[in-house]
Amino acid sequence: MNIKNILVPTDFSPCSKNAVRIAVDLSKKLGAKIHLINAIHVPTPHMDIGGQAMIEPMLEEYEEEVDKKFDALDEEIPGLKDVKHDHRAYVSFTIDAIYTAMETKKIDMIVMGTKGSHDTLEKLLGGVSSEVIRIADVPVLVVPEAIKKFNPKKIVFAADFNKIESIGRLSPLKDIAELFEAEITIVNVTEDDKFPFSRLVESFKVDKFLKNIKHSFETTKNDDVRAGLFEFAEKNSADMIVMMPRKHSLFEKIFKSSVTKKVAMGVKVPLLTFHE
Template identity: 35%
Template sequence: MNFKNILVPMDFSKCAKSAFKMALTLAKRTGASIDLVSVTHIPHLHAEMVGAASIVNPILNDYHNLIDEQFDELIKTTESEGVKISISKYNAPLHDAIYSCTLQNESDLIVTGTKSQHDWLVNLLGSNSTDMIERSKIPVMVIPEGLENNNYKKIGVAIDYADFDDPSMLEPLRAFAELFESALCFLNVTTKHHKLFVYDDIKVGISAYFNDLKQSFHTYTDSRPLPEILLEAIKDLDLDMLFMLPKNHTTLQRLIKPSQTKSMALQMDKPLMTIHEKKT
């Protein structure tokens, strides 16, 4: 797989600019283009309301002019030479706009930023970035605010061997790791000590799929919450990035059980890449 078009949601915040810098690094290595997407959502006024267009249109025009100025300034002050950059502006709910832009421009990766600090409501309900992880059909890379290090020498790969049987779905991860000559540290957490050797065939398949990259396998027999274990592993193994496979939960499951991937995205100070598991 080669990254050909990278989508970057842009609200000109510090975390969005960090995501743009990461996208530029990838684009320069792969020859990919970048689509910067700005979204506003002014609800459509009822058609029967007199003068609705005269109220909304000037607001949108002024807003789009301001956005154009900010885009010009962003590109001028960033090392973007040699990278094809397009700009898309939408008046729509964020996820509708991202979905439409993904289809129209055939994007194969979303790079989005996340703030370094979150209030209690974001921690409870999630952010725009965590919503993209949950909804996106293409890989998502979440970049922490203010990240300056684009060195990805060691990538942690959190995999539940019990639910994994197709290494080929990790193709975007392999493409990324090959770009940066990354070593892969496969992380598995289980509380069932008697199953430590049950999944050896799975590990052999994974090892064969990534046979041209450095690999190591780490199993944690621990009953603590998964995010706590993974955060400790990131520190102990000195990882530069974490990869996770979000599960396809039903709406009821999402309400009852918090997403482990969402929790990691909100707590990490390192990049997180996700690819949704295949639907059965």
């Protein structure tokens, strides 16, 4: 798995610190460097009322305070001192900071944390994480706060079996299964009992691509794709759910802002997403 740089956005909350812990575990397995970032947005002051003079001391205080918090993570997070890592504070919107870091740090994976409370999920997964999933051209791993150790052995991969332009885009799924010696269940959530021949052809491609990994195919019927997916994952004791958001697919609607919060609240295990 060719991951050398892992990005972890943090606001120093318990759930984001947990994401750092998971990133440390991944870093040790992959030999990857961790890049920690924090962001704060400060509205542009009106120059004619001395706004700039008021803002500059606030920014200096912010940078000093956030540096202390980053330093404290070295003591608080087991193993963080033992892996390569750096940190940076951004004065910008969080999504802009993530995008900048992705471009300048050659990021290969993003790890983000989520908490179980409605307000936090609505704020984090309903906004920043869904936007990160949308713009990131690298895998995004969203980790619930309750998950203290990342060691997936049973992976559920949500597949619609519409035409896959490049089967190689499934490499993150294959790589992580190999890394953790995990078993993959490829599940197709359908709104009816139809399974066109074209989808059968695509399933053969997936089967061939995963030939060296223990895997199986399942179909479950549910009018609500999101509900069907999470019910299946829970019933089959999945350790992780993997999704590949695609345009013009059944799963595209899962990542629309109107339902992303529902998806996030349904996640009880890590969620890995990557684009086709």
